[in-house]
Amino acid sequence: MTITITDFLVAFGVAFCGWALQTSVSGITRKTVARMQKRYGPKWYQNFRDIFKLLNKRAITHGWVYDFGVIMALAGIIGTAMFTPVANIVVFKGYDNFFVFVYLFAVGMLGMAMSASGSGNPLASIGVMRALTQMVGYEVPFMVIVLALIHVRDTSSISALVDIQQASGWNLVVMPIGTIVGFICLMGMLGKKPFDTYIAPAELASGPMVEYGGKQLGMLMIMHEIATFVEISLFVNLFLGGGSNILEFLVKYFIVYTLASYVSNVLGRFKIDQVVTFYYKIPILLALIQAGMLVIFGWGV
Amino acid sequence: MKEIKLFLGPQHPGMHGNASVHMYVEGDIINKSRLVPGMLHRGFEKSMENRTWMNNIGLIPRVCVVEPDINEMCFAQGAEILNEVLVPEKAHYIRMLILELARISIHLMSLGGIGGPTGLYTAMYWAQADRDLLLDIFEAITGHRVYHMYIVPGGVRKDLPEGIEKLIIKTLDGIESRLPEYEDLIFNNPTMQSRMVGEIMLPAEVVWDLGVTGIGMRSATGEAYDLRKVNPYARYDQVEFDVPVATYSDAYTRMKLKMLEVYQSIRIIRQVLDGMPEGKPNVKISRGSALKWTVKEGQIYSAVESSRGEFGYYMVSDGGTSPYRVAVRGASYPQGLLGIEKYMPGTRIDDAPLWFDTMGICSPEIDR
C-alpha cells in the first residue's frame, strides 16, 4: 500500500479532530461533574479558552532541553494519534499495529519526561519519577490482557481486532474480567484519581508540570488532550468493538471517558507505593486469570 | 538516594494558610522538617496594647481566621472575671450557641479540607456548601459572616433576631441528614481509608511530650480531656453532651472524632435553643463611653476549648483603659512547631499536607 499526501492530511485531520473532540468532551464532563459537586461548572468550551489563553501568553524558557522536550512530546503524540483507527477511518491501513502505539506513545512520554527534568525543579523530577513508577504498575496487567487477546485473535492490528469484534461480538463479552482490568489500567494511563499521584497538586504542585507556564503549558495541554483521545480510542477499539460508524464510536468514547471521570470524582488519591502494590495485587491477578481462561481453556472465544 | 530539599509552601496548594514547611526528603521519605512560621505575623499582642479594651473587640477575632469566636469568648470572659461582671444567663446561652455553631462550621471545613490533600474535591465542595449555610445563620444573628465581634464583655452585642430558632433548627436538620453522606464519601471510601488508616500516628506519649490538646489528645489518651467538661465555662455544665474519645490516634480516627463532635454540637445547640432563658442579653458594664471602660488590675488566664484544643489568653491589666499585656496561647502551637520538627520526619511527603489538616494546624494563631 502506498501512502499518499492525502493520507497524511487525513491523518492530521484525525489528530486534530481527536483533539477537538476530547477537549469538548472533557469540557462537557467538567460540567456534569460540577453538577455532582452541587454547582454549575464552567462553559463546555472552557478548555478551548484555556488552551488559547495559554498559547497567547508570553513564554519563558529553562533551556533548550525544556523547549525541545515539549515539542517532542507534542509531535510524538500527534504522530500516535495519526495511526489511531476511528470507526471506519483507518488512515495507514496495515500499520495500526498495537505495538506501534506502544512505541510511539513512549516517544511522547519521553519528551515530556525529558522536558520536565530539564526544567530543573526537584518537584518535577519527583513527578517524573512517580509517573514512570506508575507506568511500571499499570503496564504489566494491561500488557498481559492485550497479549492474551492478541494471542487468541491471532492479530495485533487494531483495525483487524475491531473487524473481528464487529463480526463475532465485543471483547467485553468475550473477556469481561479483562475489560475491567483494562479499564483500571486506563484510569492509570489517563492519570485519573486515584492514580493521579504523579500530578498530586497537594504535595507536588502538579508534578512534572510545575515549571510550565504560558505557551509550553498550552502545548502540553494539547498534548494531554490528544493523548487522552488516543488512550480512550485504544480502549474502545480493543474492548468495546470500535464502531461501525462515527456516531457509534463517539457514543462509546463519550461513555468511557465520562465513566472514568465520574469514578475518579468520588475517590481519593493513592500514594505512589500504594499505586504499585494495588496494580500488582488485584488487577494482575485478574489479568492472569483472564489470560489463562482465554489462552489455556479457550473460554469465550 | 540523594537527599534533596523541598519547600512546602508558603505558596502551595497543599498548605493550610500562609506558612511553610522546609524539609529534606530522601525519595519520598521526609528526613528532617521544620515549620517556618511568621508569614502571618502582625504583632497582635503589641497592637492590643495600643488599643482600648473595647477597641480590641474588633481586633481579636482576627487572631484565628477560621474560628474567630473563641477569641472573643476568651477576651470577654477574662475581662469579666477580672472586673467581676456578672453576665446574664441568656448571654451565656447565646454564647454557647455561637461557639457551637462555629465548632460545626470549622469541623465541616476540616472535613472538606481533607479533600484538598487527598484529591477528593467533591467532599470539599459539599462541606463548603454546608458551611455556607451556617455562615448565613451567623450573618442573621451578628451581621457578619466570618468576624462576628458579637461576644463582648458583659454579654453579647445584641439579642437574637426573632424566628432565628426555626432557621437554625432547619439548617442543622439538613446538615445532620447529610452527614451520613460525608461518612460514605470520606470514611467508607477505600481509597481514603488507605490514605488515612494507620497513617500519621500520634501516640499518647507523644501527646504529653508535645503538649497537644483537643482532638489530638482525646484521640490518643482515651480520656474526655475537654475544657468544656473539665473546667466548664459559660453554661456547659448545664447541657448534656458526650465527648468522643479514642485510644488509637491515626489520621482516620481524628477525622472521625471531628465528625462525631459535629453530632454532639448539634445536640448542644438543640438543648440551648430549648432552654433559652428570658431576659436581657447583656449588662451595662460602664457608665459613659464604653471606650473609657477600665478593667481592674490583675492577671488572668482565660481558656476555652477550640476545635484544635485549649485556646487561651493570658491577660494582664494595670487598671488602665487598654490591656497591659495579652499573650495568646494558640491551640495549634505544639503540634505545629514542635510536632513538625520532631514527629513529621519518617512520614512521606504525601502525608505532610494531611498532617496539617488532621492535626488541626491554624497558622494565623501560631504567628499572631
Added chain:
Amino acid sequence: MAKKANIKKDKVKKIVIDKSKSIIDAPSGMFSDKINEPFAHEMIVSKDRSENLTPKQRKRKWKSMANYFSANSLWMLMYCTGCCAIELPQAMTSRYDMERLGMGPMATPRQADILLITGYLSLKTLRRLIYTYEQMSEPKYVVGFGPCTLNGGIYHDSHAVINQLDQYVPIDLYIAGCMPKPEAVMNGFQDLIDLIEVGEATGWKDYHARYEWYKQNQKEALGEVMIHDEFHE
C-alpha cells in the same frame, strides 16, 4: 449569571476612572505612551467598520481577541496571604462557583494568571510575594483584597505589616470589605474580567516600565528582597 457579551460603555468608563486613581501617586513621566493608551473605545467602534483596517488596527483586533481569551480563563494562584482568603473557598465552591467565570485554582505561579493578595502582608510574606509575582508568566494581574492592601487597614500601626501594597507590586483591582463577602469577590472578578477584555488591566506593563521604582520601594521596606531560606535548627 447574565453574560456580558457587550460591555456597556458607561461601565467601562467608570472602571477606567477608578483605575486611574490607583496610579495617581506614581511619579509622572515614567509611563511610556503606550501603556496608558486606552483602546476600549476603539475596540467597540472597530466592530462596525471591520473591513478597512490599518495594520495597527488589525493588530488591535488580534489583541482584543487575545484579551477575550485572557479574560475568560483566569487561573488564580492558591496563595492565601491573609484573612480574606477565608472567603475564597466559599467563592470557589458550590454556592458561588467561581468556575462559572472560567476561573480556577492553580498549583504553581508559572501556571497562574492572577495573584490574589488576600489581606494584610507581613514583611516575610512580601518577600515571598515578590518572588511569586516575578515568577508568573505574563500577562498577569493582581487583585488586592480589603483595606489592608490599600492603607494597612486595622493593622496600620503594626510593626510587621506593610501599609500600601501598590508601592511594591502593581495592583489592577481592589475589592472592598473586611473581609469581602463572596458576592463582592465575584463582582470584583467580573470587573477584572471586564477590565481585561478592554485591555485596561495593565499592571504588569507598569511593572516593566517602572521596574526601578518598584525595586527601590521594595528595598526600602525590606532591606533586601533576597530570601535567606536557611533550615533553622
Added chain:
Amino acid sequence: MMNSTNRPGMNEMVNELKARFNVEEVTFVQDHEAHVDLHRKDLHEALTYMKQNGFRQLSAVTCIDWPNEKIFQLIFNIYDWSKGNRFIFRVKIDREEAMFTTITNIYGGAKYYEREVHEFFGVVFEGNDSALKQLFLEQWDDLPPLRKDFDSRAYSDRKYVKREYKTSFGEKGGEPFERN
C-alpha cells in the same frame, strides 16, 4: 480575686508548695486557677515537682515587661488535665540582664515558647541554643517588638509608606482627620 478555693486538690497543692519552696505570694483568680509568685531559683524544682504530681501539660511560657520596676516577669502556665487544676508560676528576672535557665529538660514543649520569648522580649534562655535564632520575624532591625519601650506605630510610620489622602471629607474640606 479570691484568697482560697474549695476545689479539691488546689489548697493541698498550694500548701505543699509553700512548705517546699520559697513562695512569695499565691492568688486564686478563678476556682481552678492559682497564680504563684516564686523565687527564680526555685522554679525548676517546683516545675519538676508539679510534673510528678499530675501537671503534665505546659500550656504556655510567656513574659511581661515592667519597665518601671526594671523587671521581666516570666509566666509558666501548667495544667493538670485529670483534675482540671491550673497553676501559673511567675518569676521575676532582671530587665537589663535578661537571662534564665531553660526548662526544656522538664517540659520539652517549652522549646518554641522560649524561642518566642527571646524573639519578642530578648530574654536569653541558657541551655536552649535554638532559641537564639529568629522565628517569626525576618531580618529584624530594632528592639524586640513586645518590649514596652518599642513603639510599633513610630516604627511603622518610619519604615512603611503611608497612603496620603488628599480628598476632602465632608463640609470641613481638606482638614486632616484627627485621631485620639
